Amino acid sequence: MNECEVNKVRGTHLFTANETEADRKCFLEKFNLLPFIFHHKLSNDPRFELDAIRNLALRLPQKFFFSGDVGVAKGWTQTGARSSSFEDALNKLAEGGSWIILKKVHEDAQYGTLLSQGLSELEELVHRRLEPVIESRTMSLILSSPGQSTPYHIDGDCNFLCQVRGDKTLFVFDGRDRSVLSEVEEENFWAGDLSAAKYREENQRSAWSFEMKPGIGVHVPVIFPHWVKNGPAISISLSINFRFLSYMRADIHRANRLIRKMGLSPRPVGKSKVIDSLKGKAFFGVQMFAHKLRKLRTRA
Numbered sequence: 001m002n003e004c005e006v007n008k009v010r011g012t013h014l015f016t017a018n019e020t021e022a023d024r025k026c027f028l029e030k031f032n033l034l035p036f037i038f039h040h041k042l043s044n045d046p047r048f049e050l051d052a053i054r055n056l057a058l059r060l061p062q063k064f065f066f067s068g069d070v071g072v073a074k075g076w077t078q079t080g081a082r083s084s085s086f087e088d089a090l091n092k093l094a095e096g097g098s099w100i101i102l103k104k105v106h107e108d109a110q111y112g113t114l115l116s117q118g119l120s121e122l123e124e125l126v127h128r129r130l131e132p133v134i135e136s137r138t139m140s141l142i143l144s145s146p147g148q149s150t151p152y153h154i155d156g157d158c159n160f161l162c163q164v165r166g167d168k169t170l171f172v173f174d175g176r177d178r179s180v181l182s183e184v185e186e187e188n189f190w191a192g193d194l195s196a197a198k199y200r201e202e203n204q205r206s207a208w209s210f211e212m213k214p215g216i217g218v219h220v221p222v223i224f225p226h227w228v229k230n231g232p233a234i235s236i237s238l239s240i241n242f243r244f245l246s247y248m249r250a251d252i253h254r255a256n257r258l259i260r261k262m263g264l265s266p267r268p269v270g271k272s273k274v275i276d277s278l279k280g281k282a283f284f285g286v287q288m289f290a291h292k293l294r295k296l297r298t299r300a
């Protein structure tokens, strides 16, 4: 990319391409509470041309891929669907059946500024500092074949999914509704089961449906289940993720899982702030104690 192109991109806003009042209102009122559409200009950015992405993929150490028709309802456990090699999946992208994720794109010198730019714009849009409460942040590129699906799942990060090339439909489900995401499913997720959220056909009609095309982005709050169906062309999306200091919420669920394993019925998260706080602190304390014990044993 030449200097002129770099400056052109630097001069753009990442989250508010159209500078619309509607976008600003959504960020302010719905951020991490409800999903919403926003606008961006990344589709005009030469860094997201297919050739530039191919070169980036060769530089990046972390990339994952599937080949084959991954179903919506089986989560990430579709082990039979792995391709022979990453290059194979990349070359067959247009043919169909490939799903590729390039992890930690922000660690590449040419793309890194986008993540910090995204965070500072987000802070402006939500009228508060977020940096002090962010545990981790990351940026991934998702490349998928025409007609490909991304399985139903939940994430521990909030997501700003920016559609760069091709079209797709993103279905988002209400993660606060326990008939959609049960207490036990959420507990299992925070305990490490990435496929813990179970797809139920009967919830499909109450899901939000977002038609994504280049220039359109969708915000998905933490643990709101979602799945994706691609249109007739190759789809490229940039996923910008922020994980807030949610260890308290995660630890309350982990504590509830332990209580359930002991044969008891834990009080659901959110019913009592005092009990939630005690459980979270107790679980965090036990983890810290176990961590220190392991360190002492290693030294001994």
Ligand SMILES: [Fe+2]
Pocket: 153, 154, 155, 159, 226
């Ligand atoms: Fe996701």
